[in-house]
Amino acid sequence: MTVITKHYKIRDRNTGLYSKGGFPPSWSKTGKTWTNMSGLMNHLGQLRKKNNQTFRMGPNVLEEFVVPESWELVEIEVRVDESALQTVADFLQARKPQARIFKK
Numbered sequence: 001m002t003v004i005t006k007h008y009k010i011r012d013r014n015t016g017l018y019s020k021g022g023f024p025p026s027w028s029k030t031g032k033t034w035t036n037m038s039g040l041m042n043h044l045g046q047l048r049k050k051n052n053q054t055f056r057m058g059p060n061v062l063e064e065f066v067v068p069e070s071w072e073l074v075e076i077e078v079r080v081d082e083s084a085l086q087t088v089a090d091f092l093q094a095r096k097p098q099a100r101i102f103k104k
Contacts, residue, residue, distance in 0.1 A: 002081050008034040009074040010043075019071075023047065033076070040073075 010019035018031020034040040
């Protein structure tokens with residue numbers, strides 16, 4: 001049986017890096033993967049609430065945040081195929097470390 005799900009990432013077209021989430025988001029080569037739309041929507045809602053806001057500490061402007069046009073949503077299709085099932089015992093046995101002979 002094949003199950004297809006969708007996962008999501010946010011990529012900056014200018015840098016090719018992926019959002020790691022949070023606010024303001026940090027970026028990396030792999031970033032964060034949201035495994036469902038509700039988690040992604042929560043993050044986007046956080047960004048939307050902060051869009052066009054100015055953050056201040058006393059008289060100093062810390063940050064002005066606007067969601068850049070270069071950010072894009074990447075949809076990843078994940079296929080899970082359950083045709084190759086095995087017992088956990090068989091799986092562990094196949095990966096059991098083999099004795100090694102060391103010469104002095």
